[in-house]
């Protein structure tokens with residue numbers, strides 16, 4: 001039996017036998033790999049890339065679409081995590097600040113500096129309770145508000161972590177009067193503001209794809225270009241791990257056999273590996289249970305966000321993240337993402353048998369927190385264009401309140417003792433792991449795998465540009481120059497900017513494809529063309545229509561999905577993905593259901 005839970009929304013419509021996807025074909029043709037990574041969130045994909053770069057024969061399976069779990073539900077912050085200082089998590093904060101600075105350099109196409117302002121309403125509060133938390137790592141009772149003194153202390157420490165290779169300016173404080181001059185809509189009794197820089201990832205889904213494709217490319221290079229059969233880094237979405245039979249690889253007598261299921265066709269097949277890396281996030285225990293070795297590592301918490309189309313709130317933020325403590329002690333955020341405003345988040349113990357969705361209660365909480373700092377700005381439910389929710393893969397916690405559970409990660413090992421000739425796969429389970437630290441974590445996990453299989457690290461990922469971050473223009477003047485150089489036949493400046501924003505410098509390869517034949521923009525949006533959709537279908541493992549709306553583009557996030565768009569995208573994808581009329585209609589219905597159930601987006605349109 002495979003893992004069962006309610007948080008797997010996208011494995012639908014009904015599985016149908018059909019032409020085999022090439023990603024599945026490559027797994028089935030050679031059903032062995034030295035290492036199998038289970039789970040295609042950012043941590044699994046990051047580990048896949050790192051191992052592929054070392055020349056390891058590695059495969060990855062993701063039961064839904066890449067980045068559909070917690071990795072697609074984050075607050076989009078690439079941050080040192082200033083608030084973890086009060087949990088005493090100095091190692092994590094230091095590593096996070098270093099990784100934040102690194103990602104600004106190696107993934108500049110998606111990771112951008114984020115000016116962050118904390119409004120502060122008191123001077124000394126929280127000073128006594130915070131050091132106690134440093135010692136106990138626990139939060140007892142209602143948290144005390146963090147005063148200016150404490151925040152100053154935290155930010156100074158934060159800056160000191162940034163000193164080596166720092167790429168962002170140091171923090172500064174403003175008095176209430178100056179703060180209101182900078183942010184006039186702020187509550188009038190604000191005593192100070194503290195402003196510092198973190199970073200945000202504008203397109204986490206696409207960054208995950210870039211990391212994945214770097215890994216696949218390294219596998220092709222290792223096997224020799226053009227030798228797809230010998231590729232040593234293979235990955236497929238919509239393939240789930242169902243169970244483990246325990247039989248070793250018949251060829252080598254080592255490792256274990258697992259049963260995989262193609263979620264788009266319902267077909268199952270066996271696959272063997274010496275090492276299995278369980279990066280299934282909040283589902284780690286369920287995956288271990290499916291492999292016959294139950295664990296109790298995880299204690300995920302649910303967090304939700306809303307996306308608002310509210311120009312007044314957008315203007316009030318003045319391009320900054322407003323990061324502050326709400327009345328219940330939770331740290332919450334309001335920040336502009338393009339022409340929308342992201343508001344989050346909650347932190348409640350998750351029940352994995354229940355789907356993670358943003359509730360009415362959470363929406364009321366978000367409206368309340370907006371009112372806490374911007375009391376004169378009206379917000380209505382009609383302005384919500386999208387909501388999303390996910391489960392943080394946190395370690396099991398008992399007395400500790402969700403907001404104070406450690407955000408650090410650890411790796412749990414199960415299997416034959418190191419250095420023995422015991423059979424059976426070694427299973428490494430990842431417990432925890434934030435977006436921000438994915439590269440360092442992947443390096444750590446890959447080092448553990450290399451030690452298991454007796455290989456040495458050949459390549460460091462520390463300075464290696466990711467995907468379309470390679471050669472990305474360093475400043476606005478560079479961007480303008482790039483755009484001028486890449487405008488052309490039927491491609492105006494807007495379209496060129498759109499492609500650079502979506503793909504980074506990988507846009508060059510996309511443009512080459514677009515220019516290969518006649519192309520036209522869709523009628524329902526000027527942000528996509530027919531050939532670009534065909535490119536995605538051929539190169540980006542699109543499994544369902546909804547993948548394009550939520551994870552290959554940000555159209556759903558920005559509330560731009562219409563009935564016309566659903567029908568038009570489905571029309572174009574039907575050819576390359578082999579959908580007949582019934583499958584096309586089922587895809588539209590599925591997309592409508594996913595958007596309605598998990599994102600509170602109602603699309604009233606009939607299939608045409």
Ligand SMILES: Cc1cc2nc3c(=O)[nH]c(=O)nc-3n(C[C@H](O)[C@H](O)[C@H](O)COP(=O)(O)OP(=O)(O)OC[C@H]3O[C@@H](n4cnc5c(N)ncnc54)[C@H](O)[C@@H]3O)c2cc1C
Pocket residue numbers: 003038039040041042043044045061062063064065066067068069070071072073074075076077078079239240241242279280281282283287301302303304345389390391392393432433434435436437
């Ligand atoms: C509300 C919220 C806000 C957050 N904000 C931030 C932030 O601002 N900054 C930050 O750094 N971090 C943030 N995080 C944390 C961060 O998003 C996660 O810790 C990180 O994305 C976890 O990635 P992962 O790959 O470990 O797990 P996931 O992304 O959850 O990936 C696990 C994958 O495993 C797959 N899977 C499960 N079972 C199987 C199976 N049997 N077979 C195959 N595949 C399977 C799932 O479908 C899923 O895609 C936030 C998290 C949440 C929920």
